[in-house]
Structure formats: structure tokens, C-alpha cells
Amino acid sequence: MYWEIELEKLERKNLEHLQVERLNKTLRQAGNSPCYGRIPEISRFIKSGMTSIEQIRELPFTTKEDLRRDFPWGFLATDKKDVVRLHSSSGTTGNPVAVYHNRHDLDSWANLMARSLFAAGVRETDVFQNICGYGLFTGGLGFQYGVEKLGCLSIPAGAGNSPRQIKLMRDFGTTVAHAIPSYLGRLFDVFREEGLDPRQDTQLHTLVIGAEPHTEEHRQRIEEMFGVKAYNSFGLSEMNGPGVAFECTEQNGLHVWEDAYVLEIIDPVTLQPVADGDVGELVMTTLDRQAMPIIRYRTRDLTRILPGQCPCGRTHRRIDRISGRSDDMFIIKGCNVFPMQIEGVLMKLPEVGDDYRITLETIGDQDEMIVEVEVKKEWFRGDLAFLDKLQRHITHLIRDEVLVRPRIKLVEPGSIPKAEGKAVRVHDHRQKG
Amino acid sequence: MTYQVSIFLENKLGRLEKVTAVLKEAGINIRSIHLNHTANGWGILNLVVSNPELAHQRLNESGMSAALREIAVVKMADKPGGLDELLQDVVKAGVNFTNAYGRVVNDGESAFFVIDIQDIPGAREKLVDVGLEIIADRQVYGN
Numbered sequence: 001m002y003w004e005i006e007l008e009k010l011e012r013k014n015l016e017h018l019q020v021e022r023l024n025k026t027l028r029q030a031g032n033s034p035c036y037g038r039i040p041e042i043s044r045f046i047k048s049g050m051t052s053i054e055q056i057r058e059l060p061f062t063t064k065e066d067l068r069r070d071f072p073w074g075f076l077a078t079d080k081k082d083v084v085r086l087h088s089s090s091g092t093t094g095n096p097v098a099v100y101h102n103r104h105d106l107d108s109w110a111n112l113m114a115r116s117l118f119a120a121g122v123r124e125t126d127v128f129q130n131i132c133g134y135g136l137f138t139g140g141l142g143f144q145y146g147v148e149k150l151g152c153l154s155i156p157a158g159a160g161n162s163p164r165q166i167k168l169m170r171d172f173g174t175t176v177a178h179a180i181p182s183y184l185g186r187l188f189d190v191f192r193e194e195g196l197d198p199r200q201d202t203q204l205h206t207l208v209i210g211a212e213p214h215t216e217e218h219r220q221r222i223e224e225m226f227g228v229k230a231y232n233s234f235g236l237s238e239m240n241g242p243g244v245a246f247e248c249t250e251q252n253g254l255h256v257w258e259d260a261y262v263l264e265i266i267d268p269v270t271l272q273p274v275a276d277g278d279v280g281e282l283v284m285t286t287l288d289r290q291a292m293p294i295i296r297y298r299t300r301d302l303t304r305i306l307p308g309q310c311p312c313g314r315t316h317r318r319i320d321r322i323s324g325r326s327d328d329m330f331i332i333k334g335c336n337v338f339p340m341q342i343e344g345v346l347m348k349l350p351e352v353g354d355d356y357r358i359t360l361e362t363i364g365d366q367d368e369m370i371v372e373v374e375v376k377k378e379w380f381r382g383d384l385a386f387l388d389k390l391q392r393h394i395t396h397l398i399r400d401e402v403l404v405r406p407r408i409k410l411v412e413p414g415s416i417p418k419a420e421g422k423a424v425r426v427h428d429h430r431q432k433g
Numbered sequence: 434m435t436y437q438v439s440i441f442l443e444n445k446l447g448r449l450e451k452v453t454a455v456l457k458e459a460g461i462n463i464r465s466i467h468l469n470h471t472a473n474g475w476g477i478l479n480l481v482v483s484n485p486e487l488a489h490q491r492l493n494e495s496g497m498s499a500a501l502r503e504i505a506v507v508k509m510a511d512k513p514g515g516l517d518e519l520l521q522d523v524v525k526a527g528v529n530f531t532n533a534y535g536r537v538v539n540d541g542e543s544a545f546f547v548i549d550i551q552d553i554p555g556a557r558e559k560l561v562d563v564g565l566e567i568i569a570d571r572q573v574y575g576n
Contacts, residue, residue: 375441377493382439382500383552384469384477385531391473410475412443414496 001312003118003150004111007259008314015315018259019053022287030293033077035070042295056262056285057273061296064097067238071095078102078291087237088136089336099237100291106145108288109240112257113146116246119255119314120231121206122176124151129168131179131187132211133159138241139211139334143178146243152176159183162190169202178208178233180334181218185365188225199227208233210242211334213322232321238297239284245319253306253318260288263317264296265305268326279304281326282319300326330426332360332369337402339425342371345397351379351390355416362431371398372409374416434503435570436485437547440478441498444470452478452492459484459491464575465547467534479534481506481547483574502551506573508566511537511544519546519565526559545573 002008010018024045030036031046041059050056067075072095076083083100101109122128128147134140134156147154157168165187168174179187184207191198198204204226209219210233222230234254235242244261245254256263262285265274274280282299286292302325306318325331329338339358346352353374361368373394375387391408399405442448449468456463462483470476482488485501492499509519516535523530532549545568550556561567570576 375498377498380441380498380500381551382441382477382479382502383532383549384471387441387475387477388471388473409473410441412441412448412496413498415443 002314003115008115008119008316010259010315012315015258016053019262019287020050022259023053023056023262023285024049026285026287026289026293026295029077029290030295031077033075033292035066035074036077036293036295053262056264056296059296061271061283061298062294063298064238064300067097067294068095072098075292075294076100077293083291085141087138087141087241089237097238099240101240101289102291105240105289105291108260109142109243110145110149112240112260113142113243114150115257116233116243117146117150117152117176117208119246119248119312120208121229121249122147122150122152122208126152126175126206127155127173127203128152129155129157129165129172129174129177131157131159131165131177131183138235138237139178139180142235142241142243143208162187163194166191166194166196169204173203175203176206176208177204178210180211181209181214181222182212182333182365182367184209184222184225189365198225202226204228206231210234212331213324216321234319234322236299236301238294238299239286240289244284248310248312248314250310250312252310253320255310255314255316255318258316261285262287262296263305263319265303265319266298268298268300268302274304276305276307279320279323298326300329302326328426330360330428332367333404335403337369337404341401342398342406343425345401346371346373346394349390349394349397351375352394353413353416356425357416358426360426360428360430362429367430369404369406370409371406372411372416374413375410377413435506435568435573436501437504437549438480438482438485438488438492439500439502440480440492442468442476442478444474444476449478451495452480452497455491455495455497456480456482456488459487461488461491462575464573465534465536465545467547469532479532479547479549481536481573483576485574502549505548505550505557505560506568507546507548507560508568509535509544509546511540511542515544516546522563522565523548523560526556526563526565528553528556528559530556 027045036042082102085101086098088098089096130143132139207228207230209230219230231247233242234245245256247254264283265280266283267274268281282301282303284297285295301322303319303322346356353376357372359370394408465481467479489499489501509515530548534547536545
């Protein structure tokens with residue numbers, strides 16, 4: 001039932017004591033990095049030591065902008081020679097965010113990942129197919145190491161190529177798979193096209209779904225299609241990646257591993273903590289990372305703490321599924337997209353007008369990003385071929401920037417409302433579930 | 434030189450009518466109409482009108498994307514095989530076009546074939562060289 005019973009069922013008092021101890025250690029480690037080393041509050045607590053976990057509120061927040069500004073080495077808290085891996089976010093505009101891991105960090109992450117999967121009922125007897133991009137994206141290697149640590153037979157299938165995914169499942173008797181929720185609808189269609197029913201023709205009993213927000217209804221649809229239990233996984237590369245918070249077999253909220261992270265929910269406007277049960281922005285601090293500790297990271301993800309004890313017996317608190325973003329970033333097909341990235345691409349093209357509009361829609365089983373673009377009058381020459389080429393050109397440029405293929409819609413000049421002040425550029429009409 | 438007006442149109446209710454309203458207001462007569470639609474939600478409307486320069490100006494003034502494109506209007510017989518005969522000559526002339534459309538003038542006698550030659554260098558001369566009859570502007574525009 002438990003991967004590490006003594007830690008997972010640790011009494012709250014002792015868990016908080018452990019957090020304070022690890023937080024003090026983390027602050028001392030973070031102080032080695034150029035960026036945290038120059039923050040007076042951190043220096044003060046390194047000297048005096050924290051005595052209660054609430055004192056963390058006296059420390060400043062860390063934002064994505066901070067991590068970008070001091071890219072690439074500003075937050076590195078260890079000698080570069082000890083770093084064994086980095087992961088990085090997508091994007092070619094401006095600096096990405098890079099996160100570094102030493103051997104200890106990778107082992108700690110793999111252990112959290114194994115603990116998460118174990119809580120969702122995955123065992124060493126399972127055959128685990130990871131349908132997820134490997135590389136800089138954390139969903140590939142993050143799961144891989146955890147699955148190996150747990151002792152499953154792992155199939156590092158990578159993303160896409162549905163017929164091959166199905167063949168792997170059938171050849172090797174896959175019992176557990178990990179994928180982004182929007183992909184599973186497509187995979188199911190391919191099963192049907194091949195005259196197969198995943199409920200009858202595979203041995204799947206569990207799916208792990210994450211990396212993009214989805215509703216309870218969406219989960220239930222996936223469970224119905226595949227005849228499995230589907231568990232929600234939450235993570236972000238700044239906090240390692242997957243394995244930060246995970247559903248147990250109760251399927252009611254995601255346990256945040258509080259021996260590895262300090263969990264806070266704040267009001268994104270006042271920056272003050274909200275009451276348990278109220279929705280706010282998730283703020284997290286690493287407690288077991290050496291190469292790159294991150295303190296009070298504003299994730300911009302909106303969620304709430306689920307009050308009360310989970311029947312599973314774990315004392316680590318649960319958060320609700322992510323309900324939105326406190327900034328304008330959106331997630332589509334597992335990729336984080338900022339409207340500014342798209343604007344950056346469009347504004348480099350002389351043929352394109354200043355106004356644009358992004359619409360997110362569910363078409364069939366797929367979420368699609370539609371970008372409406374105005375073609376400037378002076379560039380219009382009246383021929384189809386030019387516009388067709390322009391449309392394909394914009395599609396490729398945006399695809400290269402945000403890693404998601406958009407549907408570009410060329411529209412008549414003046415048909416998109418002018419941006420005034422804080423214009424809403426993104427219209428999310430995706431079916432919630 | 435003969436011109437058509439080409440207009441960018443989104444595939445939305447009322448967009449075509451917006452164009453015809455502007456032309457009506459300007460007292461411009463539409464001689465021929467041809468609509469190209471793509472799978473991407475937009476298309477291009479090609480119009481032969483009584484005054485292409487004025488139509489171009491008025492449409493642009495009312496916020497639309499319009500462009501003048503050079504065309505060659507070729508006469509053909511209004512009978513079975515009429516277009517085939519004409520195309521044999523066009524092939525001989527070596528003119529490879531991507532946009533063309535036809536219009537009957539006098540039922541049973543003659544018809545016009547409109548070829549977009551904006552991006553085909555020397556097309557008009559080549560068509561004349563193989564003996565095709567290019568219709569004069571006056572007749573095309575109906576002035």
C-alpha cells in the first residue's frame with residue numbers, strides 16, 4: 001500500500017519538524033547560488049535558522065522571470081562538475097528556464113516518482129509504457145527513472161505513432177501507460193480503426209494522465225474508453241517535473257509530497273496565504289534538491305488545498321486538480337504556451353497586421369489552437385498561392401516556437417477587435433471534459 | 434491591358450453582399466463573377482466589372498483587401514468543343530494558367546474565356562501569336 005510507510009504516514013507535527021530541518025538545509029545550500037546568495041532574508045535565516053515552517057513567508061518569492069533573467073547559471077547552487085543533467089522549458093524567444101540536477105537530486109526525484117506510482121497502485125509486476133516525449137521535457141525521463149526505481153518492466157515508447165503504441169501494448173502486455181489526456185482520445189480512435197477494443201484487446205488496468213489540465217468528466221471518459229483507472233499526475237519542471245503531487249487510489253485530490261516540497265496557496269493579488277479550501281496560486285519550495293534549490297516558486301497554477309484527512313492514511317495534504325492559471329499562460333497538448341510567444345512570431349512578419357486572436361477549441365477529441373491573423377491590405381495581391389504560402393509559413397513558425405501546430409485563419413483586415421489596454425487575446429472554448 | 438478585381442473574402446454570411454453593396458453604390462456593373470474557396474475558411478472573389486480601377490479604389494476605401502490583376506479575355510465559340518479548341522491553342526502558346534473562368538456572351542454564338550495572366554510573363558503576346566482573338570477592353574467592360 002505504501003512505498004515508504006514511515007514517511008507517507010508521518011504525523012503532521014513530525015512532518016513539519018522534518019520540513020523545517022530540510023528547509024534550513026535548503027537555505028544553506030541555496031545561499032551558494034549567486035542569486036539566492038545576495039538575498040538578505042536568506043542570509044539572515046542561514047545565520048539564525050528557522051524554527052517554524054510559517055517563517056517561510058518572510059522570504060521573497062521566486063518567479064519564472066527571475067529564473068529566466070539569471071539564466072543559465074544564476075540559480076546553480078553547486079559546482080558545475082557535480083551536475084549530471086538539465087531539463088529545460090520550450091521556447092526560442094528570450095531565455096528558457098533550465099533546471100539542474102546532481103546525482104542525489106535525480107535519485108530523490110526517481111524515488112518521489114516511484115512513491116507516486118505506488119500510491120496509484122502500480123507494482124513491480126506491471127509493464128509500464130511511457131507514451132511521452134523524451135528529451136528536455138521532464139515527462140519522458142522523469143517517469144522512466146521512477147518506473148525503473150519501482151521495478152516495472154518499462155517501455156520507453158516516446159510520443160505519437162499510435163499503431164506502434166498499440167502494437168507495443170499488445171506484444172508486451174502493457175498494464176500501465178502514461179500519456180497526456182488529449183492524446184488518449186486519439187489513441188482510442190486508432191484502436192477502433194484497427195477493429196480493436198482496448199478493454200478486451202489489451203491488459204491495461206491503469207493510466208496515468210497529466211501535463212495538461214483536465215476535468216473529472218474527462219478522466220471518467222478516459223476510464224470508460226479504456227476500461228481502466230486513470231490517475232492524475234501533477235508536476236512542473238522547476239520542481240523537477242512529474243512526481244510533485246499525485247493521486248492515490250482514492251482518486252480524490254493529489255497528495256503533495258511534503259517531505260520534498262513546502263506547499264503554500266496564496267492570493268495572487270495580495271500575495272497573502274488563503275484559508276484551507278480556498279482557491280489561490282500554488283507556491284512551492286524544494287526541500288530535497290541540492291544542485292538547484294528553488295524557494296517560494298510562484299507556479300501561477302490555481303488550485304486549493306482539500307481540507308481533511310485522506311482515507312488512504314497518508315498525512316501529506318492534497319490539492320485539487322488545477323483549475324486555471326494566474327497569468328495568461330495556457331497549456332495545450334501538454335505544451336505551455338504564452339500568447340506573447342505567438343505575438344512575437346506574428347509581429348516579425350511584415351504581411352501581418354497588429355491584431356490577432358487566439359482561440360482554443362475542442363474539435364472532435366482534440367484540443368486545437370486557432371490563431372486568427374489579419375493580412376495587411378498592402379500585401380494583398382489577389383492570388384491564392386501567396387496567401388496559401390503565407391498561411392503555411394505562419395503555421396511552421398508558430399509550431400517551431402511553441403511546439404504545437406496551430407490552425408491559422410487568415411481574416412479580413414479590421415475584423416479582429418483592436419487591442420485596448422489589457423486585451424484578452426486568448427479565448428478558451430475548450431470543452432471542460 | 435485588361436483587369437479584373439480580386440477581393441479577399443472570409444467565408445462568412447454577408448461578406449459577398451458587402452462587396453456587391455459597394456459596387457452598387459458606385460454604379461459599377463458586374464460583368465462576370467468567379468469565387469475561389471479554400472478549405473481554410475477564406476477565398477478570393479474575381480470580378481470583371483465595368484470600371485475595375487474605380488471598383489478597386491472603392492473596395493479598398495471601404496476596408497476590404499482588393500487588388501487589380503491583369504487578365505486576357507479570349508473569344509471562343511458557344512458550342513460543344515468550343516473550349517477544347519481554344520485550349521489546344523493555349524497549349525500551343527505555352528501559357529500555363531492557374532485561374533480562369535468563362536462567360537457566355539450571346540447564347541449559341543460566342544463566349545468569353547477569362548485567364549488570369551498577372552504572373553505569366555508575355556502571356557498576352559503568346560496568345561495573340563497562336564491566333565487567338567483577345568477581346569478589347571471596351572467589350573470586356575461593356576462600355
